[in-house]
Amino acid sequence: MKWSRKGACKWRRWIQVLRETHPAPHPVMVRRVPLKGMDLLGQCALRAGGKRGKHFFIEVDSSLDRAQAWAILLHEWAHALNWTEGEPDHSAQWGKTLAELWREHVSDSDYEAELWALSPQPASWPSRRKHSHGG
Numbered sequence: 001m002k003w004s005r006k007g008a009c010k011w012r013r014w015i016q017v018l019r020e021t022h023p024a025p026h027p028v029m030v031r032r033v034p035l036k037g038m039d040l041l042g043q044c045a046l047r048a049g050g051k052r053g054k055h056f057f058i059e060v061d062s063s064l065d066r067a068q069a070w071a072i073l074l075h076e077w078a079h080a081l082n083w084t085e086g087e088p089d090h091s092a093q094w095g096k097t098l099a100e101l102w103r104e105h106v107s108d109s110d111y112e113a114e115l116w117a118l119s120p121q122p123a124s125w126p127s128r129r130k131h132s133h134g135g
């Protein structure tokens, strides 16, 4: 889904706010890329190195609208905040973190108005798709 310039700008601003309010143990890079072919909505991986050094790499499916993408980003961001090698992905702690992120960012009147305005009908939410955690 092609976003408006304003929409893309808000997305980047949201990510900046997340970085400031909920910093992960390593820097977090976020990209919107087509993941539909992989049957994924989003994924989070810890990457070892290169020029950027150790960092989390979150990918969000670019076919999602902004409200959907935001929900997936919070899900993946909660993984970055609770990253533990070899542990179950969706632990109680992960759920708690996601709930905190959600409450903080979705209950704020600005985000709330934005999200409700953009909310898709339930039927349009992609079904049977998942996300993964590599790296």
Ligand SMILES: [Zn+2]
Pocket: 075, 079, 089, 090, 131
């Ligand atoms: Zn997950």
